[in-house]
Each structure stands twice: as C-alpha cells, then as structure tokens.
Amino acid sequence: MQSPRAKPRLLTLILLTSLAVMSLNMFLPSLSHIATDFGAPYSVVSLSIGGYLGVSAVLQLVMGPVSDMIGRRPLILGGLALFTLASVGCALAGNVWIFLGFRMLQAGVVSGMVLSRAVIRDVAEPAEATRLLAVVGSAMALAPLLAPMLGGALGEVFGWRSNFWVFALSGAAMFVLSWIDLAETNLKRQNSFRAQFRTYPDLLRSGPFWAYCACLIFSIGGFYAYLAGAPQVGEKAFGLSPSSLGLMMGATAVGFMAGNLVATRIGARVGTMALIVSGRWASLIGTAGAMGLLAIGLFHPAVLFGGAVVLGFGNGLTLPGANVGVMSVAPHLAGSASGLSGALTVAAGAVLTPLVSAMVGGPMGVYVLLGAMAAMSLAGVFAAYVIRNHERRLQPV
Structure with missing residues (x-):
C-alpha cells in the first residue's frame, strides 16, 4: 500500500x-x-x-x-x-x-x-x-x-x-x-461541513482569489467565445465546408499545446507571474491583430484561425500558473478553490456562449467574434496586472 x-x-x-x-x-x-x-x-x-x-x-x-x-x-x-x-x-x-x-x-x-x-x-x-x-x-x-x-x-x-x-x-x-x-494526498482535512464553511469565507473575502478567478474566466472565456461563433462565421463569412471548418478549428489546439510546452520548459526560469502576464498579452495581440488584418483587406479564414491559435498559445502560457495561484491563496482550501474557480469558469462560459452565438449571425459576424475574443483577452490583461501588483506587495523589501 x-x-x-x-x-x-x-x-x-x-x-x-x-x-x-x-x-x-x-x-x-x-x-x-x-x-x-x-x-x-x-x-x-x-x-x-x-x-x-x-x-x-x-x-x-x-x-x-x-x-x-x-x-x-x-x-x-x-x-x-x-x-x-x-x-x-x-x-x-x-x-x-x-x-x-x-x-x-x-x-x-x-x-x-x-x-x-x-x-x-x-x-x-x-x-x-x-x-x-x-x-x-x-x-x-x-x-x-x-x-x-x-x-x-x-x-x-x-x-x-x-x-x-x-x-x-x-x-x-x-x-x-x-x-x-x-x-490520499490531502493530509489537512477539515472535521465537518460546519468547520469547512467556517473557513470558507476566508477564500471568498480574498481579493487575490477573485483576481486569479477573473484571469481564468477571461482567459477561457475568449476560447468559449471562439467555440460559440467560429462555426457560423466559418460557414457564412468564408464558405467553409464542415470538414474544412473542423480541421481549422482543431488546429487551434496546437497553439494551446505549444503554450503549455513553453510554460513547461521555461516556467522555472522566468517565473509563473511572467508567464501569466505574457500569455494575456499574447492572446490580446493575436485577436486584435487578426481584426486589423481583416480590416485592411486580408479577408481570409487563415487570419481568423491564426488569431485563435495565438489566443490558444496565450492560454497555454497563462492557465497553469493561474490554476496554481487560485489554489495557493489559501492552501488549506485548495480543493474548494479549485472547485469554485472551475464552477465560475463553466458558468461564465454558459452565459457567454449563447450571447456570442446570437451576435455573430450578421454580416459583421467575423468582427464581432474577434471583438469578443479581444475583449476577453483585454480583461484578462487587467486581471493579470492586478495579480502581479498583489504578488509584488507580498515580496519583502
């Protein structure tokens, strides 16, 4: 045993x-x-x-x-x-x-x-x-x-x-x-539900916890927006067949895996916070840059999906550190933090998905979609800097 x-x-x-x-x-x-x-x-x-x-x-x-x-x-x-x-x-x-x-x-x-x-x-x-x-x-x-x-x-x-x-x-x-x-890996268990929820408000009152949650929600929210709108935009704006659409949507996973690989290789050297901030900027630059390229006449599906690949790359850099951070705010409540942050992320996706799906049906659908992805990325940048400022305040002078 x-x-x-x-x-x-x-x-x-x-x-x-x-x-x-x-x-x-x-x-x-x-x-x-x-x-x-x-x-x-x-x-x-x-x-x-x-x-x-x-x-x-x-x-x-x-x-x-x-x-x-x-x-x-x-x-x-x-x-x-x-x-x-x-x-x-x-x-x-x-x-x-x-x-x-x-x-x-x-x-x-x-x-x-x-x-x-x-x-x-x-x-x-x-x-x-x-x-x-x-x-x-x-x-x-x-x-x-x-x-x-x-x-x-x-x-x-x-x-x-x-x-x-x-x-x-x-x-x-x-x-x-x-x-x-x-x-079993949890060696600091609570005695009862009552004891558990007496300490739970410590998590809910924590500003850093909500900052990490916001970073997770906005990071994954950009991907939820993409999943909701890309099928309609790919078909209506670019005339893609289902097989072509499936192939191009699947390719975005490559970006996420590449980001994870970079985080694995250089994370210990550059630090978790640098990866979180860099990932949010990468996602914002990728989605906003794709909008700019479409606006100047490069109207091609590769531009949309290229922006999504960069968004995935940014998420691959950000999410590992953000997930660790949200559970490290109160280590004795790591399970609670994991569950609550996951539930909030899923709930945000459940709200965002039908909204984006309803908005991208018009002639400007591709811009609406990339705009939603960029807005999520921008909000993630702000959340990342809130986290960074908190971490700097905790460092000894």
Whole structure:
C-alpha cells in the first residue's frame, strides 16, 4: 500500500482529466442520430450538453469543499463509479428522458478533472505544480480535438450507443487505475461541513482569489467565445465546408499545446507571474491583430484561425500558473478553490456562449467574434496586472 503522501503517476492525472474532457463532446457527431432514434426534438437532446454543463458547475462547487473535508481519493473513486454506471444507463436507455437522466449523472466524472488539480497542489511546490499542470493541460487541448473524431467513427460504424459503452469501459479502467495508483494526498482535512464553511469565507473575502478567478474566466472565456461563433462565421463569412471548418478549428489546439510546452520548459526560469502576464498579452495581440488584418483587406479564414491559435498559445502560457495561484491563496482550501474557480469558469462560459452565438449571425459576424475574443483577452490583461501588483506587495523589501 502506498504511503499517504505518495505521488500518483502523472499519467493517471492526465487520463483522469482527459476522460472528463472527452465525456463532454465525444458523442456530439451522433447527436442528430440520438434525436432520430428517440423520436425527440434536437433541442431536447441538446440538453445532454447544456444540462451536463450545469450539473458539472454545481458539482465543482460541492466537490472542492467535500474533498477538503474527507479527502481527494474517495470523491475521485466515487465519481468514476457513478460515471461508469451512468454510461451503461445511457447506452441502454429506452427513451430520451431516461437517457438525459443518466447523462446528468455522468457529470460525476468531473471529479477527476477538478481534484487532479488539487492533488497536484497537494504534492508539489508552486513552481513544480505549474509545470505539472502545464503537462496535464496539454491533455485538455488534445482530448477535445480527438474525441469527436473517435466518437464520429464509432457512431458511424457501431451506432451512437457505442460511444457510451466506450465511456463505461474507460470509466471502469480508470476506477481500477485510480484505486491502485492514487493515494490520499490531502493530509489537512477539515472535521465537518460546519468547520469547512467556517473557513470558507476566508477564500471568498480574498481579493487575490477573485483576481486569479477573473484571469481564468477571461482567459477561457475568449476560447468559449471562439467555440460559440467560429462555426457560423466559418460557414457564412468564408464558405467553409464542415470538414474544412473542423480541421481549422482543431488546429487551434496546437497553439494551446505549444503554450503549455513553453510554460513547461521555461516556467522555472522566468517565473509563473511572467508567464501569466505574457500569455494575456499574447492572446490580446493575436485577436486584435487578426481584426486589423481583416480590416485592411486580408479577408481570409487563415487570419481568423491564426488569431485563435495565438489566443490558444496565450492560454497555454497563462492557465497553469493561474490554476496554481487560485489554489495557493489559501492552501488549506485548495480543493474548494479549485472547485469554485472551475464552477465560475463553466458558468461564465454558459452565459457567454449563447450571447456570442446570437451576435455573430450578421454580416459583421467575423468582427464581432474577434471583438469578443479581444475583449476577453483585454480583461484578462487587467486581471493579470492586478495579480502581479498583489504578488509584488507580498515580496519583502
């Protein structure tokens, strides 16, 4: 048996995060087939996305504090068990409502993503944690790119239910791996919910916590805006086919992975704060620069998607350090901070996505889209400087 402070293998944490990310979008190519199979409106079946995000946001709020109280390991194992059983339920569902009910329960897998960050913060010093989160972040870039390709192939060959059988098998495999490899890393647990929430206001009253949250929200918000508007803009403004659009949207993951790679290689040398600020400026310059190039006549889809790649690169620089920072404000509440910041980010995305989607339908859609991405990036720059000023005040004179 592992010692209580034994570090899990990094691969375990990467796979936990990847499964949580893939569960969101792997089956999307089969969404219309699900609607046809159940004889249900597409709008009802699409609740498998919106409802899932809503449940995930609530769970992220709860899982962090509970993991600070009872530990990371029980929640991760419980979330994987629930995800596995719910995936079987989705695969066997006989009508759309049963399917949606089990789909909501699948959100238990979010424990793997939320608490993997807290586990890293438990076992590593901030500089090392930033490097590890950058590596795990690469999985968050690659998984959404590969998942729809895999899900589409499975749906075409074996039918849409095969996606959920793969989820079930993956969840069971991750349960076994986590049982073997993931020891408890939270050694400073709270005694009760009452004790937990007596200290929780310390987090909520922390200005640095909200500054880090704002940095995360605006960084990821730019990417949410892009995901919401790029399909419409790509088709209407540039006449891209679905296959071309999918290829160009997928290429943006390369930017994020490149940013993570740079953060991994030079983070210890230049410092976390420099990466956060540089990442926000890179995203702003990329999106604003793309707007400028379109305005002077370089009206080509490569300009839009090039700006998105640079935005992804900036996020790859910023997010590892910002995630560590939000959990380092109150280390005894690392799980709570991870859960709350994740929930706020998902909630902001849920609000931003329909707004951008509704605004980019007109003739100026490409400018509206890049403007929204640039606005998010600019707000992220301000948040980064607030964080930097706070960190400088804490440094000894």
